[in-house]
Amino acid sequence: MRVGPSQDEIRRQNLGALLRHVHVHGATTRAELTNTLGLNRSTIGALTADLAAAGLVTEGAPKETGRAGRPSLVVRPESERIFAYAYSIEVDRLRAARVGLGGAVLDRRELDRPRGLTAAEAAPLLAGAVKEMRNALPEGAVCVGAGVAVCGMVRRDDGLVRLGPTTGWVDEPIGTALGAELGVDVPVTVGNVADVAAFAEHARGVAAGCDNVIYLYGDVGVGAGIIAGGRRLTGHGGYSGEVGHMVVARDGVRCECGNRGCWETEIGEHALLRAAGRSDARGREAMLAVFDAAGRGDARAQTAVRQAGDWLGFGLANLVNIFNPEMVIFGGTMRDLYLAAAAQVRSRLNSNGLPACLEHVRLRTPKLGEDAALIGAAELAFERLLADPLDVG
């Protein structure tokens, strides 16, 4: 019979909480840690000593405070030494990065991804980028794990990419493939790009402190990372947030998933390029060219952008009515669509949304920008460290 958590469990919990605090908030004085964590001073001192001995944090004198009294020591995460590898597999490119504890991108590589490249083919490319970064590692650097952000539906249990309609992947074991290529015994965690970007913006971006957030990520398709009540909404198998396949038009355009009238057939890359009369073009650059043309007065591009903006507001109103978020973040190409067609997006949202749900919703663009996917992927890897700091470090 369990009577309560053991001393060890409490200690592990406290170590994790302290490390998480400096990981998310950066250098913090012991005095502040004492206040925010609600532990007494000697406990904070002992925990810090343990983490410092494990090489996860350092302690140092603060800058001059200009106040009387002995200044409290500052606890800093070992950002240069402790790191995770982060990968982002997008429709048109592959990215690999080394992200330090504390969330700073220390090193990065970017590769073009031909559309149709499979996981087995992508893994060696990413591994090559990692080998390059590994050659430039500073002395004593420790890798605590790897995270992957991928455009596709990811099975929560084992990181299998079940279906990536936009990448053309079906049942691709990207995590295993990458693990095999890297040849190191660090675990690889896989997540959907919108989910991990939401995670990153929630931890250290524009949504810090918000507990109900929708991160809408767009490229060819559209997906959402949803945070409800401060937790990531993953669904039973990990596949939730496929808002791009919400059907908005009964006899609409055929979608890559096989259905007709999915939301992404009205606001995704194909829809915008088709409406702008540029069906031959592809990719993010082609989309940005449409926004640019609209800004310069190209009437057809303007109509395409306005129409897509109206549809964006249409689906957004549904999401806002269902989830009642306090913030919606537009990432990927949705950022550019929102900023280029905000008048249409908001007007449609305001007419279709329920007044009570609209009251507190804030529409924002990402603070971390395109790095959100990489930082979020790294957060997946850091989660293990934060759960049990002394075991991993």
Next chain:
Amino acid sequence: MSATPLLELRGIDKSFGPVQVLRNVALSAYPGEVTALVGDNGAGKSTLVKCISGIHPTDAGEFVFDGRPVSINNPREAAGLGIEVVYQDLALCDNLDIVQNMFLGREKRSGIVLDEPTMEQMAAETLAGLSVRTVKSLRQHVSSLSGGQRQTVAIAKAVLWNSRLVILDEPTAALGVAQTAQVLELVRRLADNGLAVVLISHNMNDVFAVSDRIAALYLGQMVAQVRTTDITHAQVVELITAGRSGGLGLAADTGANGNGAPADSTTGGVS
């Protein structure tokens, strides 16, 4: 989203000779929010801003700043309250670098020489606080910056002085699409950092992209100030061009000659 406005104007009148430019204007700006000030050419937007910043004295009306009645008689008093204005032409010196521009006329000194390290550090901290990543070196001459970067420097200059209310006059005019997006994000970030922001713009996209409230001026009268969640694009355009839209704006019978009292000028509801 604060309930009490940082700046509240009531009953502002302003005439230039026989021409009455502002007529019983009310405007509220809230900390943490972007208030968009919209109106046609000649509606009185720029005059209103010049009254707030102390360039033009007003004929009548009261200013309440942070709950206290104040009078703003010159730009120095406005700056003293923490009101900064970024004008359309930016007022930057091309032949000076970013730090010099940000501290122009208000340089920090240590003894008899300029305290360059402190100024450089403050400038760097301000830009970092706004998550500005597009500027490579603080010692770059402004002449070498793009339009969007110049706008960024002008805005950073305005927030450097612990300002509390920043007024931006058409910050995205004459910018390309990508740079407009960056400046809009910057405007939003100012408010998210706790400042009250007044954004003057002709561009409905910019207004809807970042604002929390929209205040519409029509022929010198404030015809409506509503929350951005309560209004559509078409309604704002009607307010700008006709002074009313449905239940919003000027009362129907007096709208045409502009003599009527503005209806629903301070509360936010749409009937």
